[in-house]
Amino acid sequence: MDWDKLRIFHAVADAGSLTHAGDTLHLSQSAVSRQIRALEESLGTTLFHRHARGLILTEQGELLFEATSSMARKLDSASARIKDSEENVLGELKVTATVGFGTLWLAPRLVKLYRKYPDLKIDLILEERVLDLPMREADVAIRMKEPSQSDLIRRRLLNIRMRLYATTEYLAHAGTPKTMEDLAKHRIICQKTDQPQVAAGARLVQEVMAQNVNSTLTVNNYFGVLQSVLAHVGIGVLPDYLTADHPELVRVLDDTESGEVPVFLAYPEELRQTQRVAAFRDFVLEEIQAYRRYQSENSNAH
Structure with missing residues (x-):
């Protein structure tokens, strides 16, 4: 033929x-x-x-x-x-991640990867839809659940939880809730439960909203929730990984949190030897290790 x-x-x-x-x-x-x-x-x-x-x-x-x-x-x-070569990581790398994790955790760290590999071209695809890696809709994915396809290399990066956060300034003005019932007196910032998000986060939002909350601000992504919390608008439902980059966030109701949500890195078996995929994988693992060290130091400090 x-x-x-x-x-x-x-x-x-x-x-x-x-x-x-x-x-x-x-x-x-x-x-x-x-x-x-x-x-x-x-x-x-x-x-x-x-x-x-x-x-x-x-x-x-x-x-x-x-x-x-x-x-x-x-x-x-x-x-x-x-x-690709051992010394020269170049070419386009299509990376997909959820809007929240991609915007709030991954994107701010990419400068370190570019410093190491200035010729890399990253196409960052942020959406909740799960792209088909074997069909090459993306080269690498960071997902909030374990991939189901068998022909993918996958690695669990960490477990996250959704928790309640506010700023010191907001709490000084509105008071600090001591119980779930006290949330009724506060403005709650969150995603609507019908928006695409991890099920554990949606369940926590439902639990919070069941407290007859009078004032709310709903946003269709975690970036908007974070910005509103940092602007002292109210108490937000946010992923715990944000505390590493935003130490000004104060946790509210220490016993209130979602179930664990696993975060996985995945890529097709056929890209195992591709240098730019290996470079991205190693970069993400290094950043996760740094985050874990931060978590450990903070928990020891408390």
Whole structure:
């Protein structure tokens, strides 16, 4: 089978249009069309249904596109491994994480990784949706639960809990609650329970809101909750890892917290030897160790 024709077929199937594929490949529409016809003739089958709105894969076309997609992923992986070297970590690294952890913990630390590897290009994808790593929607993921796919290398980084925090200034003005019932007199800042978030956090929010709280501020991500707490607006439901970077946060009701939430690092088996993935993994593990030391020193101090 002609590799060049397969490459052109893959571009057409991906774009759904001869014109768009031609633009990507720097070929004329007629040249692309000739190659597709020649491929269909060599296979003795029709690969596309042709419509006024574009091209739709036939069943046979879907089978071939699945095969060329797999080839493309393997070629990308091989290309990345060839470009990488022991001394030279470079190229693009797609990292996915939840909005909260990615914004509040990961992003502020990336300057250390860039200092070490200035040629690295990181594409940071922050969303609650779980991206498909084997399908290369991302190279590395930091997730709030253990990945279910079997062909992923995974490592538990730490366990976090959701807790109640405020600032000294807010507590001096509004008073410090001594019991859960006292929360009714305070403004509570949190995510709504119908927003995408870890189940343990949602349960703690429900428990807090059950205290007949009069005044609330709901935000659709933890960054907004944190900024509001730091601005002395009220008592916020926040992940405990924030205390390392924000020592001004004061914990409220020491016995009130969510269940443990595991944080996992995961990446596809085929990227095990890729230097930029290894560099990111080692960087994250070093930062987690530093965070654990901070936790240990703080707990000893108390």
